[in-house]
Amino acid sequence: MRSHGLVVDKGVVEVGPNLLSGVSLPAAVVHEGPLAHNLEWMQRFAEAHGANLAPHGKTTMTPALFHRQIQAGAWGITLATAPQCRAAFANGITRIVMANQLVGQANMAIIASLIEQGATFYCVVDSHENVRQLGRFFADRGLTLSVLIEVGVAGGRCGCRNQQQVLSLAETIADEPALSLVGLEGYEGVVHGDNPESGIRTYANYLVDIAVELEAAGRFAEENPIVTASGSAWYDVIAESFQGAPLQGKFTPVLRPGCYIVHDHGLYREAQSAVLARRPDLQQGLVPALEVFAQVQSLPEPGLAIVALGKRDIGHDQLPIVLRRYREAGTPAQPLSVAGWEVTKIMDQHTFVRLPDDAQYVEIGDIVAFGASHPCLTFDKWRQLLLVDDALNVKEHMATCF
Structure with missing residues (x-):
């Protein structure tokens, strides 16, 4: 474990400055802005329809998020098992x-x-x-x-x-x-x-x-x-x-x-499109807040990148989606191209990414952000998630209690 910056070892987190330097990857990340939007949007939706909101906590099993939901106006928290209920109550729900x-x-x-x-x-x-x-x-x-x-x-x-x-x-x-x-x-x-x-x-x-x-x-x-x-x-x-x-x-x-709090890039993005088609009066809708960041670890042959990300790190009922790429120790304001990048296979600790013929400037250590489908199946792989701002500065580490 590094003694400086921020280190994520599926459980141990020391708060540090930025996701692109000093963080042991892969890491599960929640973006602060989209999270705040989703919390407010769904609470406003429920109240506008004369209903209370009791979000399903099994999605995240993250007390820091439970408390944000309650602070936003949720009536209670829903859970699925007695041990989940005990964990939520122990954390103030x-x-x-x-x-x-x-x-x-x-x-x-x-x-x-x-x-x-x-x-x-x-x-x-x-x-x-x-x-x-x-x-x-x-x-x-x-x-x-x-x-x-x-x-x-x-x-x-x-x-x-x-x-x-x-x-x-x-x-x-x-x-x-x-x-x-x-x-x-x-x-x-x-x-x-x-x-x-x-x-x-x-x-x-x-x-x-x-x-x-x-x-x-x-x-x-x-x-x-x-x-x-x-x-x-x-x-x-x-x-x-x-x-x-x-x-x-x-x-x-x-x-x-439950999944609304971080939304996703797959199943629920499709479902949200259907909601907005049924209800065009609803503005903007939910936005994805959960991503997993990992690094390119091998470029073994032309047109193929192997990323140090696997089934143990991210939900895979649908293949992850490549969203953005950064140079390690770079700045979030200068993302690198991922046009044409496509995940073709995922194993326990490795993700296969097909690169287009014109892919350029791909280096070992490049940091890639991935989107997943069905957030429940990503949260349960992590003991900690990182809350980051728009500049990818780490604001908080949030423990899960699966």
């Missing part, structure tokens, strides 16, 4: 939605401890057996657990498959004194078909209709019960459905996108 079933006594014990320490916690249920298990466990602990019924779709993931199952489950919850039914939860990302937009609108309306029916029947234990859905691809459709008259003043709509 007190309102937590676990958009998943709470199964297993060890996981129940984790959540019971968080509730005893003052967490406001919600999880989802979709079966009578899970309801009975939770009822017994939390009764024995002398606690009340707030639950949301998950509304699923045929062939999808979890969740009750029809309205009758939802109504029946609500009755079972009412028979468990340690459980409190406080709303409904769904996830539209499992809705597919030839016309997904139509299917998702139908699903969102179905979720609203069931909520209204349960509320009319007095099944919810709280005023203004929660109705929540929305990933990072269809949040506009969900928000429009939740903004309708049936929920106004009677429910707490909650949107749960």
Whole structure:
């Protein structure tokens, strides 16, 4: 490890001046300006549609980003597992939605401890057996657990498959004194078909209709019960459905996108283009904030550069995209050409980049910025990420807690 500058060793970071000198690469980087834009943009979007925002924290598992989301106005943070919830609570997040079933006594014990320490916690249920298990466990602990019924779709993931199952489950919850039914939860990302937009609108309306029916029947234990859905691809459709008259003043709509905070250069960039096509009134939209920087390590034959970047460093459900190139110890104001550069293959520690015939001034040690698809699958490879300004000066190191 170098004793000067900034060193990233997948976990140890010493704050230093600039990403182009003194940083052990590869390094995962979050750009300060785009991050601030995305935080403000999505919060403003949710508020404009009368909804609360509980971003899905599993995307980043980065407490520094959780706190930025809360400071921007988020109602809470969504997570997927009991250990994730424990990590978030240990870092100061007190309102937590676990958009998943709470199964297993060890996981129940984790959540019971968080509730005893003052967490406001919600999880989802979709079966009578899970309801009975939770009822017994939390009764024995002398606690009340707030639950949301998950509304699923045929062939999808979890969740009750029809309205009758939802109504029946609500009755079972009412028979468990340690459980409190406080709303409904769904996830539209499992809705597919030839016309997904139509299917998702139908699903969102179905979720609203069931909520209204349960509320009319007095099944919810709280005023203004929660109705929540929305990933990072269809949040506009969900928000429009939740903004309708049936929920106004009677429910707490909650949107749960997660990837918006850093966006991406693949899957969600495509999804955002579709959002803006559906909603041309939305200005600019989200912008990519996450990149991985790495160095050219070999030029073994004409037309080929090998970069010291691999599957252990960057998400690869789609191949990374070459964005920019710099000379080591150079300045961000003088990027070098990457026109025609194309990633063709990625291995554990190496990325193959095809160079055009006219590629010039390529040197060993050149620093290349890459964009990835699906930010979840890049964050989970790092114990630290670097927050940088427009000049690539390192402003903060942000620890992850996967």
